Each structure stands twice: as C-alpha cells, then as structure tokens.
Amino acid sequence: MDIMGWVFRTARNRDGRAHALEERAQEVGPGSVPVLVAVEAGLEVALGTKLLDGWLSNRRQVLVPHTLNFRALAPDASALLVEVMAAAAQADGEVDPREAQQLPLALERVGAGEAEARRLEAALAEPQHLGQLLARVEEAGLATHAYAAALLAINRRARVNRAFLDYVARRLGLPAEVAGSLERRYRT
Numbered sequence: 001m002d003i004m005g006w007v008f009r010t011a012r013n014r015d016g017r018a019h020a021l022e023e024r025a026q027e028v029g030p031g032s033v034p035v036l037v038a039v040e041a042g043l044e045v046a047l048g049t050k051l052l053d054g055w056l057s058n059r060r061q062v063l064v065p066h067t068l069n070f071r072a073l074a075p076d077a078s079a080l081l082v083e084v085m086a087a088a089a090q091a092d093g094e095v096d097p098r099e100a101q102q103l104p105l106a107l108e109r110v111g112a113g114e115a116e117a118r119r120l121e122a123a124l125a126e127p128q129h130l131g132q133l134l135a136r137v138e139e140a141g142l143a144t145h146a147y148a149a150a151l152l153a154i155n156r157r158a159r160v161n162r163a164f165l166d167y168v169a170r171r172l173g174l175p176a177e178v179a180g181s182l183e184r185r186y187r188t
Contacts (some may be wrong), residue, residue: 001025068148070112080136081149082107082116086123087130088150091164095124100156106152134171143172147179151186 006092015019070078089103103124107116137146150168154161 019040060065068110068145068152070107070110070116073110073145075115077140077145078112079119079143080133080140080142081145082112083123083128083133084137084146084149085153086120087128087133088153088161088164088168089124091154092158092160100124103153110149110152134168138172143174144154144178144182147172147174148182148186151183156183 068081070081071083085103085106089099103120104117107120126160134146137143147165147168150165154164156162156165165179174182
C-alpha cells in the first residue's frame with residue numbers, strides 16, 4: 001500500500017511545485033529563513049547560468065542581423081545592396097533568363113519597391129566593379145546585408161557562384177559561422 005501511495009502522490013504532483021524543497025523547508029522549521037534564502041539564491045544562480053549559456057551558444061544569431069528588409073534601410077544603403085545583387089548575378093559571366101526572372105522576386109521578398117527594381121535593371125545592364133563595390137560595402141558597414149543580398153541573387157549550387165560567395169565572405173571578413181547562418185536563413 002505504501003508503494004501505491006507513493007506512485008499516486010508522484011502522479012498527482014505534476015503541477016510544477018517543488019515538493020522536495022517544500023518538505024525540506026517544513027523540516028527545518030519556521031525560524032530557518034537562511035535555508036530558504038540559500039535555495040532561492042541557488043535557483044537564481046542556476047537560472048542565470050542557463051540563460052548565459054543559451055545566449056553564448058546563440059550569440060552569432062543574436063548579434064548578426066538575419067533580416068534583410070529594404071523598407072528599413074536608407075536609400076543609399078538599399079541602392080548599394082541592389083548593386084551587390086547585380087554583381088552576384090553577373091558573377092558567372094552572364095545573367096541567364098532564370099536569374100533575370102528570380103531577381104525581381106527576390107527583391108520583392110525583402111521589401112524592395114519600384115525604385116530598387118529599376119535600379120536593378122540598370123545595374124544588370126552594366127558590369128559591376130566588385131572591388132570598389134565591396135569597399136563601399138565595408139565602408140557603409142553592410143557586410144552581412146550584402147552577403148544576404150548576394151545569396152538571394154544567385155544559385156549557390158553552381159561552382160563559380162559558390163566561389164564568388166566564398167570570396168565575398170572572406171573579403172568582407174565574415175566568420176564562417178555567420179556566413180553559414182545567413183545561408184540557412186536565405187535558402188532559395
């Protein structure tokens with residue numbers, strides 16, 4: 001009968017209450033506040049440690065912008081990112097019909113408007129100087145945004161495009177974890 005009582009008591013106490021701590025507090029007595037303070041302090045330390053560990057393990061996700069939103073960018077920053085998209089599309093030597101069809105959809109996906117679509121058409125009509133473009137990106141502090149824009153513009157499975165992305169990531173100084181995180185975020 002004692003075993004059955006224990007089983008039913010265990011099954012009944014699934015409401016999140018800490019019966020072991022409550023029983024310990026009752027055993028010590030009402031004048032033993034230091035035990036309860038020590039238990040609360042231990043819980044605070046455990047919770048703080050868990051939060052810090054979670055933050056440290058996900059700090060790349062917290063510190064790196066994972067959302068590319070053209071509506072939130074300044075006009076000159078959005079123009080620069082459109083030029084990066086054009087350079088990425090031109091990386092393999094030509095803009096094929098599939099890329100030409102996908103680029104406006106990618107722009108729409110990230111909140112770009114008509115002005116950005118017109119700028120993209122103009123940028124695709126002329127070759128982009130990648131070195132100068134990436135220097136401007138670094139100067140503007142838009143490295144992660146530019147990498148995300150390049151990801152949206154090209155097919156990553158093609159070897160030349162993969163080499164282009166690797167070059168851009170290294171040139172902009174993006175750690176491999178950040179580049180990988182952006183690639184998972186902006187799968188096409």
